[in-house]
Amino acid sequence: DAGVTQSPTHLIKTRGQQVTLRCSPKSGHDTVSWYQQALGQGPQFIFQYYEEEERQRGNFPDRFSGHQFPNYSSELNVNALLLGDSALYLCASSAYREGTYGYTFGSGTRLTVV
Amino acid sequence: AQSVAQPEDQVNVAEGNPLTVKCTYSVSGNPYLFWYVQYPNRGLQFLLKYITGDNLVKGSYGFEAEFNKSQTSFHLKKPSALVSDSALYFCAVRAYSGNTPLVFGKGTRLSVIA
Numbered sequence: 001d002a003g004v005t006q007s008p009t010h011l012i013k014t015r016g017q018q019v020t021l022r023c024s025p026k027s028g029h030d031t032v033s034w035y036q037q038a039l040g041q042g043p044q045f046i047f048q049y050y051e052e053e054e055r056q057r058g059n060f061p062d063r064f065s066g067h068q069f070p071n072y073s074s075e076l077n078v079n080a081l082l083l084g085d086s087a088l089y090l091c092a093s094s095a096y097r098e099g100t101y102g103y104t105f106g107s108g109t110r111l112t113v114v
Numbered sequence: 115a116q117s118v119a120q121p122e123d124q125v126n127v128a129e130g131n132p133l134t135v136k137c138t139y140s141v142s143g144n145p146y147l148f149w150y151v152q153y154p155n156r157g158l159q160f161l162l163k164y165i166t167g168d169n170l171v172k173g174s175y176g177f178e179a180e181f182n183k184s185q186t187s188f189h190l191k192k193p194s195a196l197v198s199d200s201a202l203y204f205c206a207v208r209a210y211s212g213n214t215p216l217v218f219g220k221g222t223r224l225s226v227i228a
Contacts, residue, residue: 004157033215042118042204042218043158056215090157092216102148102206103216107157 004093004106012112013081021076021109025093031055032074033103034066035090043090049074050096078111086113116141118205118219126225127195135190135222137205144210147188149179152202152221161203164188175199195226 005024013019025032031050035043045058049068063079072093078085088110092103117140127133139145146165150158162173169181179190188205202223206216 006157035218040220042220045215045217048215058215092158102146102160102163104160105150105158110155 004091004104006089006091006106006109008109009107010110010112012114015081015083015113017081018077018079019081019111021078021089021091021111022073023076023091023093023106024073025091026104029093029095029104030072031094031096032068032072033092033094034074034076035092036060037088037090037108038084039087046076081113083113086111116207116209116214116217118207118217120203120205120219120222122222123220124223124225126227129197129226129228130194133190133192133195133199133224133226135203135205135224137188137190137219138186139188139205139207140186141207141209146208146210147179147181148206148208148216149173149177149188149190150204150206150218152204158204161190195224197226197228200224200226 007022033048034046037043046060047057048055052068065077068074088108090108091106094103119138148163149161152158162171164171164181172178177192202221204221205219208214208216
């Protein structure tokens with residue numbers, strides 16, 4: 001049973017560019033949440049997708065956007081990259097109707113903005 | 115609003131000694147509480163959760179945590195530390211109602227010394 005898969009593992013982008021990160025949830029999960037983990041910090045909630053809609057959003061600017069596809073996979077897009085966007089981006093999946101049971105996390109995408 | 119405090123940035127313990135990693139939380143209503151562990155350049159791995167019931171929760175790798183409602187705490191414990199337990203530990207909370215996202219503490223780095 002595959003867990004949460006994220007791609008790519010690492011990438012380097014230049015300031016001002018745009019980036020797309022991808023996430024495939026664990027089998028049986030229909031909800032995807034994205035987190036940003038800056039160096040030395042705890043994960044910060046970006047947004048959550050369920051039924052192809054953004055359901056909740058953390059305190060992140062509109063440069064951060066997302067999408068969920070009918071197969072429950074998800075993308076995180078970041079426009080106009082800043083140096084401060086350098087972080088580990090974590091995707092977590094869960095079953096919406098079993099929300100009590102926490103998340104399964106992927107290994108993350110390490111984004112470096114230069 | 116939900117929040118988690120992990121008051122110690124670093125905990126050092128000798129191998130074979132008991133360990134405690136502290137966590138206090140703030141949430142409206144009843145909490146769902148979680149502990150995750152992160153190894154270098156990896157995502158978050160689930161250790162244990164408290165949903166309801168017994169205040170002492172047992173999890174993976176010999177870890178346990180005690181829910182204390184009056185002190186709003188959920189400290190992580192292990193009777194005998196191993197060098198391989200050295201990692202970054204995160205406490206997280208979410209509210210009982212709705213499908214609210216997990217809110218994480220800033221993490222505590224555990225170092226077990228041989």
